[in-house]
Amino acid sequence: MDLNVRSKMRDYVIQRLSLRGDHSPVEDDELLFTSGRLDSLDAVEIIMSLEMDYGIDFARINFDLTQLDSINAICDLVDAVNA
Template structure:
């Protein structure tokens, strides 16, 4: 698993999330700290897809760390989650 989420992780997550938003017809600007789920821009199906992507691409097992939507509610939060050492995730 990645232990230091750099700009490439943010860029990857931004591309993925922008793609999901565009599929919903949402082309509004997206900042790194903009709320994704709390604001209603993304929904529960998007959360499942995002979790699957993070688990596959970054080796984070959400059943081990417990699900907390706030850890996915912005690009910054996702990058922080992906960048944490595995010992700190639980």
């Protein structure tokens, strides 16, 4: 796992949460969508970021929202697509 990817995704998730007024700490394995901390608009923003930053084409991969449900899951997705 590229630590830069993890750090960047953690910062991005924290930014999305802070826009919602949520300043609580975030663990890398915390379920963000399942818990309701993030919603579908956040998912779209994260997807757009991943497409722009890492060239992931979500139309071409077998995508499931659980792949964005935690920072760890997002990093795993980036690793799998770029492998």
